[in-house]
Amino acid sequence: MLTLSITDRIEKFFMSNLVQKRILLGITGGIAAYKSIELIRLLTKVGAEVQIVLTEGAKAFVTEMTLQAISGHPVRSTLLDPNAEAGMGHIELAKWADLIVIAPASADFMARYAQGMANDLLSTLCLATESPVLLAPAMNQAMWRHPATQANAKLLAERGALSIGPADGAQACGDIGPGRMSEPGDIFNAIAAHFDRCLIKQDLTGQHWVITAGPTMEAIDPVRYISNHSSGKMGYALASAAMARGATVTLISGPVQITAPAGANMIAVKSADDMLAACQQSMATPADVFIGAAAVADFKMKTANDQKMKKQSDTDEVTLTLVKNPDIIATLAEQKRAKIIIGFAAETQNVMEYAKGKLARKGLDMIIANDVSRSDIGFNQDENQVTVITKESIWSPDKAAKHELAIQLVECIHQHAVSRRH
Template sequence: MHGKRVLLIVSGGIAAYKSLELIRLLTQAGCGVRCVLTEGGAQFVTPLSLQALSGEPVHTTLWSLTDESEMGHIALSRSADLVVVCPASADILARMAQGLASDIATTLLLATDTPVLVAPAMNVRMWQHAATRANMATLRDRGIHVVGPDDGIMACNEFGPGRLAEPPVILATIASLLAREPVPQDLAGRHALVTAGPTHEPIDPVRYIANRSSGRQGYAIAAALSARGAGVTLVSGPVSLPAPPGVALVPVETASDMLAACEAALPADIAVLAAAVGDWRVTHPGTAKLKKRPGQPAAPLSLTVNPDILASLSAPGPRRPALVIGFAAETEDLLANAADKRRRKGCDWIVANDVSLPGDGSPGVMGGDRNQVHLVTADGTEAWPSLDKREVADRLAARIAAHLAPHSLIRNSP
């Protein structure tokens, strides 16, 4: 880390005192540190403490006549190799997710094009609240790096997740991020087709059959392939995620819509079919809302099998992508079912994950933040560790690039 520069944002929370130890560790490693202290953070540590340890002036306001005479917050946001928010309170995470610019910290976070690492710290109930979970999912989808939080006893005498990761752990994460090399452009000139999210199969004008897929894994894969230079078409079912930068988004609703959009996106070198497509649709959806009548039985629903998108794109022919990858979300006999699915569908690889694993947000749980997958190919099975969905996407994109490297370009990106 010698010669690298970190911009450290200290937000409010009792864990702010640990930011002093982090500054000491960073400077000992030869890393330059400049600090931004929020109004809340100043209730726990002082600008003088941060300045004494960092050896640099501490920035506390957006309204400094001296700094802002040259748009200091813009320069500050782009002068570092990494921006670190430690501790990251529930409040600053929420403002980051909403794109607010209400003080110097959130303004420079919105203005920066530098990688950002957050180290959350808050009460366990705040960390587990649906709003915080949604904010964290949004930030991860935007490429924000996260370290922690840990389980442990808190200042409020409650126990659970929400405790700030220890400074040595944060330091190691910073070192890892600063050591990263630029993403190789080894998929440049290739066209990738990615599907993501659920499908909605209408029952009537107001009801539909769906599943719990969030679309995050497919969106992360589209972003990872694009980062390696591929031209990416993302065919997505209904989700609340922004399109990754540089990716052509095609929104659809039903499985039939998705198949048509996939066929329209061909030819492609790569097809990664991560969408959780509904297996069935209602044969004759109601044209008006189905009514529940007292004393009458529930309206019967006749179901029809949906088109098989994975099998269709895997079928031999001149428009078949060179590499077709399917996903298998299983609740039992994971590897056996995934291997059988690969053979039946005719695809090249299957990414399999067990969605029966217990726990809110646990690896593999549908809609969670992490995945623990197995990559099933004709050569065997690779077991991957539990990873953030973006890390799964990065690893899969690297694996795809390595596989296609010996092969000549067969399709040009659109």
């Protein structure tokens, strides 16, 4: 098992000043409201006390029963509720909060808040509180770009409101653009960063981390290709977690449908050959850490066709001649392109055996193994469960959301580097 000293350090990392912090979470109407459930779980896990206020619109997307079960507190939604006023009245609730977080913050709520309206419980609390208010906007990209919304956002910022996002990407309505609510892990980090002794320490400042993510695409012809189901979520989450602690991150990614974390040096590639070249160029000066989280295709066409292959009417079979792709991580390890080189082993059977073999055969410092045959973790899932293997130790953190697991893995990698220096 992982040595006790490192385990203790990892646990200590998660003991933050969020313990007993009182956070009032306001949820407004919008499909992104479901993400707030994960945000509540992250906050309560580190000891924060969370009370929830719903707008009428939010009730169409999340239920009071679910939120009460997760937070451990009754959910408030009515401004003039005699039972609630007999307990903690709305003014007392405004005074109770150390921080008010609105996630998601709809265009309607931002407009009412900007105009000083107090026609429901949440807007009244925001006007009555002397505590900071953090907004996580979420809306259609056209609504976010509208001059009225932009004016409201600017006015709220001038009055001292904090904000995170929105992110850019695909939206539930089918549009693509800015307006997606920031991920729960990013909002959690913003909340932690608000307090003086924040959860995310800046102890990786000055370090250069290179991370690969997503699949590679190996062309068969101009239309078809060989690839896999990797979504890139784990690699992107690792990039966010490393940057949150101050690292400079180069993210080398195959084709994915997610937005790169703000601040990353993003290099988009397609094939394994492209990815290797980008890695070598990015690590002309050896990086501090390299993480090979990409799912690189093992094979490529010996010769890709210049034109689209046509069906042959006289046969039901087609033969493709494949050759091995370069072993990116083994090549980088042999060339000593980073001080610490970490691989991933996505397996469907004999997971530990194959992972340990890769660790030794490729000369890696650490390998992170996961069972992608499971439908609840791995490719295209929001959660993952892994086993971290080094020459000296094995550590298996609990199943968790990928952005949460990434925070733990970055701390584990950091502690491994510290132990090597000592």
